[in-house]
Amino acid sequence: AQSVTQLGSHVSVSEGALVLLRCNYSSSVPPYLFWYVQYPNQGLQLLLKYTSAATLVKGINGFEAEFKKSETSFHLTKPSAHMSDAAEYFCAVRDNTDKLIFGTGTRLQVFP
């Protein structure tokens, strides 16, 4: 069965610092992987997705993620954090019945 694990329920960075949010997946088939962002009191919106076309995926708001099959990872990064990046981030994998399985989320805090 497919699953994702997000290491660290809370991550804090200073404005301008590197953002690194970790996601490891388990999948018996070539995975489709996603990162979603949730701002306070809003629904989730897609940041980026991996669909096997390229291992380095660029998303909105300067985020990117690299698919590493050997490490079964799909970590999310941004070179320089902005105050507006404070939100909760979810990694997800599409399972073999075509549904999305979500991780437990990582809340990102950005300090000035």
Added chain:
Amino acid sequence: NAGVTQTPKFQVLKTGQSMTLQCAQDMNHNSMYWYRQDPGMGLRLIYYSASEGTTDKGEVPNGYNVSRLNKREFSLRLESAAPSQTSVYFCASREVTGNTGELFFGEGSRLTVL
């Protein structure tokens, strides 16, 4: 373009009361989903509808029923609400054919059961 619309946005119920959460999408998507979000647990799938006329259980279906009224609308019903059903509920939709699985979400319905 409204996307996915959920009503109501907030609701307070007493234990044992019933209610229906409504969801409508205007993107002509085939598949629709209901998730619940609880602190530290991410999003868990309650029910989904792969196409008009079909519904299937997800990870946590107990205590809920759904109706796929037509292609646009997918409702979630709590017949006898319990405090354990206090949560934020999200409806989502996506096109299946030729699609890599991206979900489009509503803004959520915040339910408190006293």
